[in-house]
Amino acid sequence: MRYWLMKSEPSDVSIDDLAALPAQTVAWYGIRNYQARNFMRDQMRVGDKVLFYHSSCAEPGIAGLAEVSRLAYPDETQFDQANKYFDPKATRETPRWFNVDVRLVKKTRLMPLKEIRAAPVLASMRILQKGNRLSITPVDPREYEFIVSQL
DNA sequence: GCCAACGTTGGC
């Protein structure tokens, strides 16, 4: 089993939005970065643990725990001309983008980015590295356990 | 809104 940190803009899908969705589950649509896509398509398995992270907002940080509830499948938004994630180069026969489903495990207190940054155990997390923009990153089991212990 | 960092695109 693997551990991940997945960023979501709360103005798009917040932890409360996730809690309000049917089955508290969301398709992680709209990923248009190959490295992040490959993590979902090639490495994520049902049951993998997810840190749900709020980004691009007033209080960035970890907002809850979630898990992968469905293996990667083609991202519907790439086929929808009206969608901002539409990709003219993608076809049903050869989809380019994939997403998993993510289900809420529980909403937690918000663990702010500042607090993550202040913890020596977490110093090597991808999210803290300069210039990191990847919206999906692997998390070390030790890092995951530490974070859960702080929530 | 600013801006550093990075990924992607496309002309050559």
Added chain:
DNA sequence: GCCAACGTTGGC
């Protein structure tokens, strides 16, 4: 295959 230009991310 190089690399300049451009677009995006995301904290501040």
